[in-house]
Amino acid sequence: MxxxxxxxxxxxxxxxxxxxxxxxxxxxxxxxxxxxxxxxxxxxxxxxxxxxxxxxxxxxxxxxxxxxxxxxxxxxxxxxxITPYLNNGCRRLEDLQALLREAVIKTDREDHTWIDEILEESPYDHNFVVYTKNWFITAYGFCHQLISLAQHTNVKVERVVLSNVSDELQGTDHATQRSRFFKSICGRPFDSLQALEDPDTLTEAFALSNYRTGVCALPVPSYALGSFYSVEVAYVPSCERLLRGLNKHAFGDQDILDYVSGHGVLDSQHSEEWVDAIRAADLTEQDYECVTAGALAQLELRHRWFEAMRAAAKSAASLKPASLGFxxxxxxxxxxxxxxxxxx
Structure with a gap:
């Protein structure tokens, strides 16, 4: 069935x-x-x-x-x-920031270089199409997840979260921009039901999206605060690589170029806003460990997604139902x- x-x-x-x-x-x-x-x-x-x-x-x-x-x-x-990342010893905001700086450097070195590789030939190379399909899954519902988180925070944090929601909706909303990105690269509009059985769509992409939905539904916001903080700080260097790779081929879709370059700037600002949100959350030392665990779990799932894309590209044998498709x-x-x- x-x-x-x-x-x-x-x-x-x-x-x-x-x-x-x-x-x-x-x-x-x-x-x-x-x-x-x-x-x-x-x-x-x-x-x-x-x-x-x-x-x-x-x-x-x-x-x-x-x-x-x-x-x-x-x-x-x-x-x-989350369990593997509990009791991490990060009990202050400074501990969290230092740990994530190192984690993002590692992420950029181990994962984001894949973006350089798949944009070496063409933005329409199959591997970049696969990246786009899976990236879209990981970003699908982002604004709704923010709104879900806002319901579980104090007023100070809620203001920061809703400010991020406002940024998502200003001008041409980000969901529409992401949909245009998908259609330009994949040649068709996104369909969430088709994605469930698309052999190019990885389990790890669904896992990353589902994780963020789950932590945003928790009554305690600590894990979600860490998750979103890590989302913003990690996406900035990946935007830089995306923009460099697309410009290398004189990519002509200005909407996509504007989206990528805009997020490189906006997400840098958002990462600072999430620091403000974490600071405003009146967290205990134990809460800071939970924020850190939420961030590290997000980065680990993201790493598995990149690893799965590499594996899928290296061998057609990896495209079996256990990993891809239904x-x-x-x-x-x-x-x-x-x-x-x-x-x-």
């Missing part, structure tokens, strides 16, 4: 028997994806979470049983993503989880 059918079926009945069925399935999926590290289960779950997020404006869904399923899957995902062996009804590994 395909994700679209699965997601739709969640809304068809709210009988107690049906709820027990979906909750039991969600628990098994979460265990396979995030405890047993089953790649095919994770591919399925990340796409399912993304479908639910897109259907609910990137906020926690309230309808039952889809809300129960989402909570079970998201709790398992966030636990697996895992066709999944059956929602009468599913035998013990046989998952056979198809990977």
């Amino acid at each position: 395909k994700i679209n059918a699965f997601s739709h079926d969640l809304f068809e009945s709210i009988s107690e028997q049906k709820i027990h069925h979906w909750v039991g399935l969600a628990v098994e999926l979460a265990r396979e994806a995030y405890e047993n590290n089953n790649a095919e289960a994770r591919a399925y779950v990340e796409r399912l979470i993304f479908r639910i997020n897109a259907d609910h404006s990137f906020a926690a869904p309230l309808s039952s049983p889809v809300g129960l399923v989402w909570n079970i899957l998201m709790k398992a995902k966030l636990t697996a993503s 895992p066709s062996s999944f059956q929602v009804d009468n599913f035998d989880f013990n046989r998952l590994g056979d198809s990977i």
